[in-house]
Amino acid sequence: MNWSVWLILGFLSTLVLTSILSGSQGLGITRMNIPYMLGTMFTPNRDRAKIIGIFFHIINGWIFSLIYIVTFEIFDIATWWLGGVLGFIHAMFVLTVGIPVLPSVHPRMSNEQQGPTVVRQLEPPGFMALHYGIRTPISVIIAHIVFGCILGGFYFFT
Amino acid sequence: MQKIQDYAIIGNGRSAALISRAGSLDWLCWPRFDSPSLFAKILDQEIGGHWKISPTSSSTIERKYIEGTNVLQTHFKTDSGKIIVTDFMPAFGEEEKKHSLQPEHEIIRRIECVEGEVEIQIDFNPRPNYARDSVVLHDAGKLGIRLESDGQLITLHSDIKLTLQKNGSAHAKTKIKTGQKCDCSLTFTSEGPAVVPPQGELVSQKLSLTIDWWKKWSNRMTYKGPYKDHVLRSALVLKLLGYAPSGTFAAALTTSLPQRIGGDLNWDYRFCWLRDAAFTVRALFGLGFKEEAEAFVSWLLHSTRLTFPALRVLYDVYGEDIDNDVELPHLKGYDGSYPVRIGNGVRSFFELDIYGEVIEAVTHLVRTGGALDHETQKLLRGWGEYVCKNWQKPDTGIWEKMHPLKHYTHSKLMCWVALDRLIEIHKRGQIQNIPLEMFVEHHHRIRKAIEERSWNSKIQSYTQILEGEELDSIVLVMPLYEFDEASSLRMQQTLQRVQEKLSPTPGLIYRYEKSTQEGEGAFGLCSFWNAEFLARGGGSLQDAHESFNQILFYGNDLGLFSEEIDPKTGDALGNFPQAFTHVGLINTALALEEREKKGNL
Numbered sequence: 001m002n003w004s005v006w007l008i009l010g011f012l013s014t015l016v017l018t019s020i021l022s023g024s025q026g027l028g029i030t031r032m033n034i035p036y037m038l039g040t041m042f043t044p045n046r047d048r049a050k051i052i053g054i055f056f057h058i059i060n061g062w063i064f065s066l067i068y069i070v071t072f073e074i075f076d077i078a079t080w081w082l083g084g085v086l087g088f089i090h091a092m093f094v095l096t097v098g099i100p101v102l103p104s105v106h107p108r109m110s111n112e113q114q115g116p117t118v119v120r121q122l123e124p125p126g127f128m129a130l131h132y133g134i135r136t137p138i139s140v141i142i143a144h145i146v147f148g149c150i151l152g153g154f155y156f157f158t
Numbered sequence: 159m160q161k162i163q164d165y166a167i168i169g170n171g172r173s174a175a176l177i178s179r180a181g182s183l184d185w186l187c188w189p190r191f192d193s194p195s196l197f198a199k200i201l202d203q204e205i206g207g208h209w210k211i212s213p214t215s216s217s218t219i220e221r222k223y224i225e226g227t228n229v230l231q232t233h234f235k236t237d238s239g240k241i242i243v244t245d246f247m248p249a250f251g252e253e254e255k256k257h258s259l260q261p262e263h264e265i266i267r268r269i270e271c272v273e274g275e276v277e278i279q280i281d282f283n284p285r286p287n288y289a290r291d292s293v294v295l296h297d298a299g300k301l302g303i304r305l306e307s308d309g310q311l312i313t314l315h316s317d318i319k320l321t322l323q324k325n326g327s328a329h330a331k332t333k334i335k336t337g338q339k340c341d342c343s344l345t346f347t348s349e350g351p352a353v354v355p356p357q358g359e360l361v362s363q364k365l366s367l368t369i370d371w372w373k374k375w376s377n378r379m380t381y382k383g384p385y386k387d388h389v390l391r392s393a394l395v396l397k398l399l400g401y402a403p404s405g406t407f408a409a410a411l412t413t414s415l416p417q418r419i420g421g422d423l424n425w426d427y428r429f430c431w432l433r434d435a436a437f438t439v440r441a442l443f444g445l446g447f448k449e450e451a452e453a454f455v456s457w458l459l460h461s462t463r464l465t466f467p468a469l470r471v472l473y474d475v476y477g478e479d480i481d482n483d484v485e486l487p488h489l490k491g492y493d494g495s496y497p498v499r500i501g502n503g504v505r506s507f508f509e510l511d512i513y514g515e516v517i518e519a520v521t522h523l524v525r526t527g528g529a530l531d532h533e534t535q536k537l538l539r540g541w542g543e544y545v546c547k548n549w550q551k552p553d554t555g556i557w558e559k560m561h562p563l564k565h566y567t568h569s570k571l572m573c574w575v576a577l578d579r580l581i582e583i584h585k586r587g588q589i590q591n592i593p594l595e596m597f598v599e600h601h602h603r604i605r606k607a608i609e610e611r612s613w614n615s616k617i618q619s620y621t622q623i624l625e626g627e628e629l630d631s632i633v634l635v636m637p638l639y640e641f642d643e644a645s646s647l648r649m650q651q652t653l654q655r656v657q658e659k660l661s662p663t664p665g666l667i668y669r670y671e672k673s674t675q676e677g678e679g680a681f682g683l684c685s686f687w688n689a690e691f692l693a694r695g696g697g698s699l700q701d702a703h704e705s706f707n708q709i710l711f712y713g714n715d716l717g718l719f720s721e722e723i724d725p726k727t728g729d730a731l732g733n734f735p736q737a738f739t740h741v742g743l744i745n746t747a748l749a750l751e752e753r754e755k756k757g758n759l
Contacts, residue, residue, distance in 0.1 A: 031461075114402045115401075116397060120449070120456045
């Protein structure tokens with residue numbers, strides 16, 4: 001296993017994934033902003049949260065990319081399409097398990113059972129993060145497939 | 159059939175229900191306000207579905223909320239004795255919820271005999287999905303009577319054994335004596351195994367915790383004036399129309415309660431109109447409920463992102479788009495007022511006034527010490543620029559009249575408010591990098607347009623549209639937004655015209671001249687605006703109090719208001735309870751308090 005390639009590819013693919021998700025937000029496809037959601041776990045300040053969130057999102061991306069790389073090594077195959085398949089599985093996990101449980105661990109995220117007490121919190125994402133826009137799952141799936149394709153495709157060349 | 163004013167509301171900040179004087183729960187949508195109904199007898203007496211608890215014999219009925227709470231108590235006095243039915247949705251603090259598993263949603267109805275012996279009946283007749291789905295009740299013994307519908311489980315637990323009927327309902331009849339209590343709990347489950355709610359002593363604990371929670375919330379109210387009871391009840395109603403998980407507010411709890419009996423002015427109000435929600439926030443700010451107001455501003459920034467810089471007229475509680483309205487032909491409607499509609503087609507209407515209302519709500523946050531981050535400043539800047547580009551266009555106006563679009567005075571006024579408040583926020587140092595010169599120029603031009611083109615010197619009044627001749631009581635809000643003094647000559651003349659032409663009876667005001675032709679009632683909010691106008695210097699303090707009391711008279715026995723009031727009968731019309739109207743009540747009471755403090759008689 002090539003550790004330096006993992007570090008570079010993990011970083012690059014995470015940047016692309018983050019850019020696709022941020023671009024989707026800018027284009028009005030979704031309201032989901034993963035760096036912001038991560039950052040608000042540490043601070044209520046919206047501006048600071050985004051910076052902290054980007055840092056943690058890249059760390060997360062590195063960790064997840066390691067799982068991809070290990071999978072490529074185990075199967076002894078690294079192709080863009082296998083990366084894409086892993087990306088799709090990753091996205092489905094994020095949408096159906098990861099994001100819906102966020103309200104349970106996020107100190108500044110509301111949940112569907114919140115109330116009548118109201119505090120200024122992030123809205124709960126709901127199943128498949130649909131509360132952040134009905135097209136949210138599409139952008140998450142595309143971003144993760146691209147993430148996997150980059151890892152699989154470029155790891156193949158190395 | 160129950161009148162609209164015969165209903166009371168219970169809820170918990172996530173959902174709410176209507177219960178009639180006769181003890182019948184006739185309106186409930188779970189899990190959210192805009193979900194399909196489980197009980198909708200209010201919209202169809204025969205097939206809508208209900209859950210009634212009452213004595214079998216005739217009784218005299220009195221009801222009230224436990225002071226400072228949304229816990230409803232209905233007292234039934236019969237020849238043989240007296241029972242009290244206590245209805246509530248459990249409402250706890252988030253800390254208390256951590257100590258035990260709670261059902262996703264629950265309504266508890268406690269029956270207590272306080273005198274003699276009374277035969278009671280329970281009639282449980284759920285009709286899910288607006289009475290469109292078939293109903294198969296299943297008696298699971300100690301696990302309650304269960305109804306599965308569309309992957310959701312509704313369960314009724316009761317101390318009294320209910321017998322299943324062939325028509326998909328359950329029924330019980332029993333006698334209870336002094337000191338006896340029976341509890342019924344209805345729960346909703348959509349995920350995981352259902353939580354079985356314990357009965358008996360634990361119901362008493364839930365009741366006690368719920369009363370405590372509401373009383374603590376009520377004690378946060380800063381208003382101490384002479385109308386404290388009315389104001390507090392209005393605040394409690396607004397709180398029930400709020401959706402705590404996201405922080406926004408529904409305009410009303412119901413759909414299709416008619417603005418005219420037998421007519422077709424029946425609309426679905428279970429959504430978040432930005433305008434109504436912004437009004438609500440201002441009222442809550444005024445009463446000291448800052449957390450609710452801040453949570454709404456947070457929702458606002460989040461929910462409007464997908465359409466930025468344009469704002470939609472309404473959203474669902476999570477900021478999603480609303481479906482166009484569709485008719486439910488199988489439901490007869492309230493008192494034959496057909497059709498029943500769900501969804502709302504105004505979502506895509508072009509309404510300019512909402513920019514002013516939303517920016518005004520944010521301004522209240524700033525005035526009370528709130529700070530705006532870069533994201534919020536960007537939104538405000540974008541809305542300001544949008545107003546500058548679009549204020550000269552005709553729109554549907556606050557009353558949402560699609561054909562034809564017109565240059566409504568109120569829409570222009572609110573565009574002026576939008577820019578005026580942005581300039582104020584800039585002066586307070588809370589927004590940077592705005593095109594100040596452009597904002598100031600358009601601010602000036604809008605004022606000029608209103609003063610020159612909305613004033614009709616022939617009838618000596620501001621009119622509904624620019625260069626128009628028809629009156630609209632909404633122009634009375636000009637002083638409320640500090641566009642003009644209520645005591646100015648023009649505003650006084652306008653008031654005189656409005657009272658001459660739009661007031662069917664003292665205190666009540668129609669919204670515009672066509673209201674009478676259209677057969678609708680006097681508009682609750684406009685009536686309160688009239689009183690607030692007087693309180694803000696448009697009349698003497700005595701006039702303002704008198705006008706305010708005249709409208710308060712039309713609230714129901716619990717102090718609840720709907721959208722409109724029939725001037726002939728005094729009956730409530732339109733969706734119920736209506737946030738708009740209660741906001742008007744609160745703002746008028748606050749204006750009266752302010753006037754009294756100034757000692758200006």
